[in-house]
Amino acid sequence: MxxxxxxxxxxxxxxxxxxxxxxxxxxxxxxxxxxxxxxxxxxxxxxxxxxxxxxxxxxxxxxxxxxxxxxxxxxxxxxxxxxxxxxxxxxxxxxxxxxxVTDRRRAEDVQRFLADTTTLLMTSLDFVESLRQLAAAAVPFLGDVCLVDVADGPQVFRMAAAHADPSKQALVDVLGERYPPDPFGDHPAVRVMTTGVPEASPEMTDEFLRSTCRDEEHFDLVRRLGFSSYISVPLIARGRSLGTLTLVSCSPSRRFGPEDLAIAQEVAWRAALAADNARLFSERAYVARTLQASLLPHTLPEIPGVELAARYLAAGEGNEVGGDFFDAFDAGYGTWAVVIGDVCGKGADAAAIAGLARHTVRAAALKERRPSRMLSILNDAIFGDADVGDARFCTVCAALVRPNRSGARMTLALGGHPLPWIVRADGRVVQAGITGLIVGVFPETDARDDVIDLAVGDAVVLYTDGVVEERDDEGRTFGQDSLRQVLQQAAGLSAAEIVERIVGAVTAFSGREPRDDVAVVAVRVVAAA
CATH class of the missing domain: 3.30.450.20 (PAS domain)
Structure with a gap:
């Protein structure tokens, strides 16, 4: 002392x-x-x-x-x-x-850094962004330069690079853009990526640097950066190599040792797990979007004298297949079918039922002229299919639209689905349809047809319960009254404008991504046949 x-x-x-x-x-x-x-x-x-x-x-x-x-x-x-x-x-x-108290303070600083870095990495579910955040967080605590390289097949990509000195950030950016590690060369990052064994050296001699450089310009660049000591550790998560984390000291007074290597390995382990979680999330979101897209029509059909518009919003992050679906297609004999539904649950089971419902209704529409019969056929398909999972039911609204000299006639039937709204050209807003049993729960359905005559300027809005059941921060629901008020103000607007008004009102009410999937379809008569 x-x-x-x-x-x-x-x-x-x-x-x-x-x-x-x-x-x-x-x-x-x-x-x-x-x-x-x-x-x-x-x-x-x-x-x-x-x-x-x-x-x-x-x-x-x-x-x-x-x-x-x-x-x-x-x-x-x-x-x-x-x-x-x-x-x-x-x-x-x-x-x-x-x-x-250097060792004690260093240990405290390391633990604080690891905790802060872990929190930072967990804030992003984007794979590339996670790696960039890692590089930015690593300097200057772990080193003067942090480089993150990822292998994709036979190629190696520099996904992130950060320098502790902002004035030299452009140099490390150029280093990554022009000279990413050669996957077939003698580069430490590539060796570590291949073997999974960390490498480190307290000194980077000119001979060593030349062995990693492709030409004189490359060598001159690393010398300008002042590379003097390095650590390269693998990013391994769940037994899979994602890439490498390389730390470089640009000061002769800072030489990496065993303690630095141990810290770098701990950081790499945490970063790899966070990055892999982000990768898995991205893949899951892509699969969900792709599968969800397969449950929705790529385009809406053109109906003489009738506008069609639709919008779908996935709940939350959109990384899980939702249960809402809609469809519109030519049903033959001068009629067009418009269908909207909401399957109980999410994920694979919900997707299976939604897919079954969509294709069953399409097939039923080829031979049935009554929406109630279409729902009956769908009910038989879901109730009798043991492969669609435990929560095998859904709500559906099926409608057939036939343009005529007065505008159009819509015949619709409901299977446990919210009642559609009719927006008359004169501003009146009323509900339509006859409530029926949920589809797939009982051996038989009680769906009944309701016929609606639509004049030019009239519109019918179909929607899923995610619209009216959306909640704000205080727990209040959007509700049917709010929807009716939005529709009253939307009288005379196009089908697309009506849909956007509804979606905009719901998202503004909640102030965030919807808690439940939201689907809206508007059918509006614009001319007599």
Missing amino acids: AVLFTDLQGRLVACNRHAEELFGWSQEELIGRQTEALAAEPVDEATRARWAAHIAAGEPWEDDIAVRRKDGSTMVVHAVDSPFVDDDGTVTGVVSVSFD
Whole structure:
């Protein structure tokens, strides 16, 4: 434990031999020096004032301070400064007791860094963004430069690069763009990626650097960056190699050692797991979007004198197949079918039922002229199919639209689905349809047909319960009354505008992504046949 005696001006007047060992200076060299000269960074006025106030009040002062040893190395000491008083009680100097806490502080800093980095990585479910956040977080704590390389088949791509000095960021960007690691060359990142074994060196000689460079311009670039020491560790998650994390020191005074390698491996493990989670999420979201798209029509049919518009919003992150679906198609004999439904649940089971429902209704429409019969056929298909999962039911609204000289006639039937709204050209808004049993729950359905005559300018809006059951932050539901008010203000608008008004009102009400899937279809007569 180092003991130093200073006068009130901060000059050293005496010290023990432990002070020599701690700071690297001899007693002769220390005595007469200002203690602030030992600090690695200048002491700010606020800290100096707090120290002086404690000493003047006869109170001890303590803090962790970064100091620079005689050999230029830095360390952290915990210093306790106590006032030295004479027999009259007058403060005449300061007794300072210091001991090395570098290892403790480093351990605390490492744990804090690991916790902060893990939190940061978990905030993004985008694979590339996770790697970029990793690189940005790694400097300057782990190194001056952080490079993240990922293999994709026979190629290696630099996914992220960060420099602790913003003025040199452009150089590491150029390094990645022009000279990504050669997958067939002798590059440490490629070797580590292939073998899964970390590599590190406290010194990067010119000979070593040339062995990793493709040409003189490449070599000149890394020399300009000042590469002097490196660590390269694999990014491995669930037994799968994702790439490598490479840390580079650009200062001769900072040489990587075993402790740095251990920290880098811990960071790489956490980063690889987060990045792989992001990758899996991206893949799952892609599969969900692809499967969801297969449950919706690619285009809506053109109906003489009738506008069609539809919109679908997936709940939450959109990484799981929803249960809502809609369809519109030519049913033959001068009629067009419009169908909307909501399957219980999400995921594969919901997708199976939605797919079954969509294709069954299409097949039924080829021979049935009544929507109620179409729902009956669908009910038989779902109720009798044991492969569609436990939650094998859905709500459906099926409609047939036939343009005529007055506008159009719509015949619709409901299987447990919310009642559609009719928006008349004169601004009246009324519900239509006859409530029926949920499809797939009972051996038989009780769906009944309702016939609606539509004049030019009239519109019918079909929707799933995600519209009216959406909640705001206070738990209030959007509800049928709000939907009716939106539709009253939408009278006279096009089918597309009506749909957008509804979707906009629902999202504005909740202030976030919908909790449940939302599907809306608008059918509007624009001309008589």
